[in-house]
Structure formats: C-alpha cells, structure tokens
Amino acid sequence: MTSVASEPPVRWSAKQWALLAVLCLALLLDGLDVTLVGVALPEIGADLGMDTAQLQWIVNGYLLGYGALLLLGGRTADLLGRRKVFLVSLAVFAIASLIGGLVDDGLLIIITRFIKGVAAAFTVPTGLSIITTTFPEGKQRNKAVALYTAFGASGFSSGLVIGGLMTSLSWRWTFLFSVPIALGALIVGIFLIPRDRPNARGRYDFLGAFTMTAGLLLLVYTVVNAPEVGWGAPRTLLSFVGVVVLLGAFVAVERTVNSPLVPLSVFRRGALRGR
Template sequence: MTTATATTPDAPSAAGGHWTPRLWGTLIVLCAALFLDALDVSMVGIALPSIGSELHLSTSTLQWVVSGYVLGYGGLLLLGGRTADLLGRRRVFLAALAVFAAASLLGGLVDDGGLLIATRFLKGVAAAFTAPAGLSIITTTFPEGPARNRALSIYATCGASGFSLGLVLSGLLTSVGWRWTFLMPVPIALIALAFAVRLLPRPVEEKPHGRYDVLGAVTGTTAVLLLVFTATEAQGAGWLSARTLGSLAAVVLLVATFLVVESRTAHPLVRLGIFRNGAVARANVIAFAMAGSYGGFQFVVTLYLQNLLGWSALTMALALLPTGAMVALSAPFMGPVVDRFGTGRLMPIGLLGLAGAFALFMRLDEHGSYPALVLPSIILLGVGFALVFPSVNIAATDGVADDEQGLASGLVNTAVQVGTAVVLAGATAIITAGADGGTTAQAQLDGYRPALLFVTGVALVGLVIAVAGAVLDRRKKATPVRVPDYDYPSVSREDLAERRDEVLSKN
C-alpha cells in the first residue's frame, strides 16, 4: 500500500488558522473538478429532445446518453478511490481530469449516437477517478477539525451546486445548441488542469508493496456496474422479467463473492472494517437516500413542467435557479455551521427539508402555479441540500485513516450514484404503471403522484437513519467515562525543589 501523507516542503499547509493563497488555489481547483463531475450528471437531461432530433435517436437510445455517464461514474468509483490511495492521489487526479476534458470535446463533435454514448461513459469513468482522488486530497491536506470541515463544506457545496445548476445551464445552452452542453466543460477542465499541475501538493510516496486486490476489483466493480445497468434497463425489460431477475440474482452472487474475497485478502479493495465506524456507514446510507430521492424528484418535475404544463427548457431552468443559488451562496458559511452544530444535527434537518419539498409537490395539478406549487419546494430543496450535502461528505470521511481516505471518498460517491440510478429507475417504473399508457393530463398526474410519494419515502428512510445516528451520538456523549481510582503519591514542595536543582545541575 502506498502511504501518501508526507508532502514536499512547498506543499500547502492547513495546520494553522490562516489559509495561504496557494491553499485556496488548491481547494478551488478541486472544487472546479467536482463541479464539472456533478454538472454532467444533470446537465444533459433538457438537451435530450434536441439531441434525439438531430442525431435521429430513439427514446431508449437517448436514455443511455444519461445512463452511460452514470454507469461509468457509479460503477468505477470504488476502484477509482482505491487506485488513488495506491498510485497517488495527485497523479490519478491529473490523468483523469485530462481524460474528462478530452471526452467532453469528443462528445460535442461526434455525429453518431453510439459514439456519443461512448464519450459519456468515458467521462463517467474519468469522474469516477477525479471525485474520490480530489476528496481524499482535501482530507489529507486539511487536518481533522474546523479546517477540514470548512474545506469539505465548500467542496461538497460546489458539488451540490453543480448538480442543481445543471438543469439551469442546460436550459440556457440548449437554447443556443445542444452541443454546447458537451463543449462548455472543456475550457473549465483545461484551466483547472493547468492550475492543478502547479498547485496540487507533490506527495513523497513510498513504492507500493503487497498485492493488488484484482479479484475484489473485478467482482466489486462488476457488481456495481451490473446493478446500475439492471436498474436502468428494467423499465424496458420489465421488473419481473427473467432478464431483470436473472441480473439481480447475478448482482447478489457477485456481492457475496466480493464480501468473501474482501474478508480474506491481505490487501482488500474495500476493508470491511471501515463500516464498523457507525458514522461512516450511516453517511453512506444517507447519501444513497439523499441523491436517489432528489434524482427521482428532478425527473418527475422535468416531465411535469415540460410535458404537462408546456414550459420551455429555459423557463424551467430559470424556475429551478433558486435551489442552485441557495446552495452556492451558502458555501462560505457552512464550515462554521458544521463546527457549531455538528453533522449529526444538520443531516436530519436537511433531510426533513428534502422530504418536505417532495411532499409539498404532491399538490400538483393541471394548472400548477409557480408561486404556490413550485417555489416552496424549490426553497426547501435549497435549504435541505445546503445542510445535508456537506454534512454527509464530512461524516463519511471523519475518523478514517489517511491511507483509506480515497476508499471512504469512493464509497460515499458510489452511494450517491447508485442511489440516483436505482431510485430513478423505480420512479420511472411507477410513473409508467400509474399512467397506464394514457396521455391525458389526468393519466400523467396519476403517474406523477405515486412517484413523488415513493421519492418522499426514500428521503424519510434517510431521515430516520440520520435521527437514529444523532440519538446514538448524544447517548455516547452523555455516558460518563469511568476512570479507575489510583493512589497517586503526594509530592511536597521541598521534593519538587530538590528534583529541580538536580535536573539543573545535570544540564
């Protein structure tokens, strides 16, 4: 295993309370990469009709323009996180960011649907390496405590901003041309890469020793890839079809094999003992619920506003702008908020805001008004995301050793991507079943409302887990620590003076 905690003398230091310009530059570069990763998850959605029209793609093929990215991103995050730990976080981050920029450029230039999906998958793979590498660079650069909480709050909020602003930017760019949704990230990625080469600390790394967990990497990565693929394709094949059930059985078998391998190998891809840290385990489940419920909600809102109410892409983008703006503007203040209240208190409040936003939107009808229906949910979403997103990232990496920060980062990012894919697939199936093939406004509403109830339930599951964690933490703090009684010998002033004189005489 590679130990990458020592840095060269010119590496930025966060040990003190004052951050140097170089340290700020390092954080901004890492935030830019995460912003692009999250942006790509949501930005393509509004451009799909234009893409399908120009490239003559079917609906099922268009789905893979979105799913291809999620498949590469979610499927390889564990491998990306562990690779960063083993091969060096700086090296992995720079290489993956360069691949991301190249794939973005190709995606904006191709004229073939298959090639477009391939570039999307490649971008997802690149993001699977930049995200955990960037997060682990932060957690190994900033010491645990207020400095790390501040850095992670800014970092995580940038990710949430990218995710929530994706629809806004997509609407603006699609009005010019759908290719700009692919080309826009290119200059940002290249600028970030140029500064990353200059600013990222150069670790003094030992040569890796021991064996790589090849079997764990194969079984774990294949299990996640197959799960995301199955959830995405289940809508077309049928949830109870032989194909879907067979794929799910294969996922279970792969996961079981993975767990056996990880429990027996000397150098596991995922050290299972990391889940003995209750805060880390809960943070991953909460990340799954948070991202999954929001992904399903965003899908319902897009269909409702565009298909039923007839809103344009640009109008919808502007309508959703307050959420992204609230998350982005809260970034500088979230560090002190986390320090004062703790992640255990903020996560339940944030999840309550998300669940409330989803529940309020169930009032949708054929003539939904923006002030009465959309805006209240949008505001609650902004509050919820601003609180829960940075808190989850902090909780998922707290108390984890430096040489496993990439692993912890990969786990929480995997939870986000898998949650998005699985819950989105479930919401899609519910919408289709509820509408029962009808195209009238009432038929569409009959599909949207159960789907909203489903995503609200997912958010509430996360809320219950967060509350349980907060209660456990409070009980631990309230439990008095028993200190054994010892008889300490008394020391007189004369003895202390005599010992002082003895030490001075020897020196």
C-alpha cells in the first residue's frame, strides 16, 4: 500500500505574522466596540444626565455608521489604495475613541460613536482585502482569513466582559481602552502594510455612492429606531418606503453607469445565486 503524504504545515515569516496581528487587532477593536460600551450606559446616563432614549443612540450611532458604509468602504479601498484607507481609518478610529472618552456632552459622544462606526466600516473590508492580496491563495490565505474572522467574533463576545472591567474603573475607559491598541496597530501597520496602487479603473460612481449610502443609512436608522416608535407607525412605514426608493434608484444607476460601484453582473454568478 502507498501512504498518502500529509501536506506540509503553513509556515509564515515573522513579518507575515506581525502584519496579520495588526489586521486582527483592528478587527478585534471593531467587534469590541459594538458591545463594549453597553455595560457603561447607566454610568454615562447618571454622569451626563442622559435619558434611556439618548443612551440607546450611543450604541445605535456606531451601528448606523458601520452598517451603512460597509459596502462603500470596500470600494473606496479599491479606488484610493488599501494601505492608505486602512491606516487613515484606523487613525480616525483612535482619535474618535480619545475624544469620546474625554468629552462631557452626550451629543458629542454619539457623534464620536458614529465616526468610529464609519471608520470600522472602512477597516473591516480593507483589512480582508489586504489579507487576500498579501497571502498566497490556498492554505496560507485560508488560515489567515480564519484567524481574521475569529478575532472579529471574539471581539463581539468579549466586549461585555471587557466593558464591565473598564466600567469598574470609569465609563470613560470603555472609550479610552481602544486608543493605545489602535495607535500601536497604526504605528506597526505603517511599516508592515505593503504599499499598493489603486486598482479600480474609471470614474467614481458618485450618484451610486450617494443613493446606496443614503438608502443604507435610512435602513439602519429605521430598524434601530422602530422598536421605540413602533414598527407599524407611519414614520417607520414612510422610512421603509424611502429605503425602497433609494435602493431602487441605486440599482437603476448601477445598470447605466460605465464604472458602477457594485457591478450587478456579480449577482448572476452561480456561486452567489445558489444551486
């Protein structure tokens, strides 16, 4: 009998490990921020005089920026370059975290949370794109993507635990906690993330970007606000109508422009449609 030779284990250089660590840390922070601040909401409300509805927008603000701009973030990395978009977004995330931990105004906290969500919407797809273009196709890339997604999932699950620990010190540490980690990842990333050139051709699809972003912003806003005003309320129903109109306009734009933000032909592929 002939024995089947086992495949050699995946071996990465120290630079590859360090690069992957930077990308994973960024994704970990993005996941953490979804749940990290939740434990601190009562303390924030008591300290700043915010009611329950206002406190909820500290969470919703992040989800609004993240959910509405995630698709646009990946396209922007193609147009401007992955390295530039990732580093700038990570810097914005760190600055917004610092400001959020220092201010004493509830509205400013909500704004910084929205900005952090926007920054995360750019770092997540850009980080994945850096992995797919840096690690060779096959076992190396599969393992890198698996580690990347595992860090993201662990961020969501550990946010409550870390948030509780930070809140025991001060609610401000739920914001400031991310600052040194993001800055460390930023500094290391400057040296490790490979330089690249924008690989998207053609003009930027401004109308498509506007209709898609506005539609997704309105969708996320409607979903997170519906439990408070009621799913059957006229305001909620009109918002959903607006979502349909905006996303319908986005599809119409993408079918006519020469350089669409999202080529609709991709949805005709069997792998996406299913069998």
